[in-house]
Amino acid sequence: MYSAIAALAALLGLLVAYSAAKLLWKDSWVLGWLRGMFGLALLALAVVFVFIAMDIFSYRQIQSEHNVATLSFDKKADQVFNVLVVDAQGVEHNYIIKGDQWQLDARIIKWTGALANVGIKPGYRLDRLSGRYYSLEKEREEERTVYSFNESPAGIDVWAWLREVKEQLPIVDAVYGSATYLPMADDAVFEISLSVAGLVARPLNEEARAAVGDWQ
The missing domain is CATH 1.10.287 (Helix Hairpins)
Structure with a gap:
């Protein structure tokens, strides 16, 4: 679509x-x-x-809940991780994330009213990956790491424009989807799924499950 x-x-x-x-x-x-x-x-x-x-x-249609990315973590130093992101098309991205936790964000375009009734599905685009520290002091003083997956060409950003005119254009809504901040751990692997309700992050291996268990 x-x-x-x-x-x-x-x-x-x-x-x-x-x-x-x-x-x-x-x-x-x-x-x-x-x-x-x-x-x-x-x-x-x-x-x-x-x-x-x-x-x-650059947007993909949301059919039902499905995997949009897999994240694998490799600890390089204290609070420094190399993150391998593999998207739904199998494209790999490598990033250095600093901190204790990570978060993945996506941009979502939702159709409402008659357009939704005729079967036009929402669309999504992975937006950015970021890290943060547990410590408020470090969060204020240390370097923040944030990476963008997609840049709109020549400043033409349809999603941002739709957010600005949503009152005048009620048939479509541009929203932000974010997975909850989760802990980073050496060799941990997480799966990110997306449905019309938003992003969901799930641990895929024992290292990831242990990190989430210790954090909770």
């Missing part, structure tokens, strides 16, 4: 670009300056549509 929406936005961009090219290259320049300015404006609009398509294409 989100690939189709992105393709539609890209198609609109191409149509606008084609119209702009025809206008700019037309032989009759009676209103040349106005035509040229309008054509350039259409080209700029076409570029915006392309960036919108690229941003929407």
Whole structure:
């Protein structure tokens, strides 16, 4: 669904670009300056549509609760961990996280009303991975580690725009989903699942279960 929406936005961009090219290259320049300015404006609009398509294409449809990422922890030093993140497409990311706990965040686009009734599912995009310290003093003084998974192209952020206009556009809602902060431990492996209710983190091995048990 989100690939189709992105393709539609890209198609609109191409149509606008084609119209702009025809206008700019037309032989009759009676209103040349106005035509040229309008054509350039259409080209700029076409570029915006392309960036919108690229941003929407980074979202995945939520069918039901399913795994969106697996996190594996390798302790490098006291309160320093290498974190291997493998997303639902099998793409691997490595990050150095400092602190005692980790959290994964996602951006979620929810459709409401008639669009939800016809079966359009919410979409998600993994947003960022962060760490934090148990100690409030360290939380204030030590270096914080936060990593972004996806950057919107050229500042075109559809999710942020939807949050700003949610009062004027009640058919769609842009929300933030976060897994609860969980402890980091050497060799621990966690699975992150996502449903329409949000993110859920589960320990997958004994090291992860022991870390959660000690923390609780």
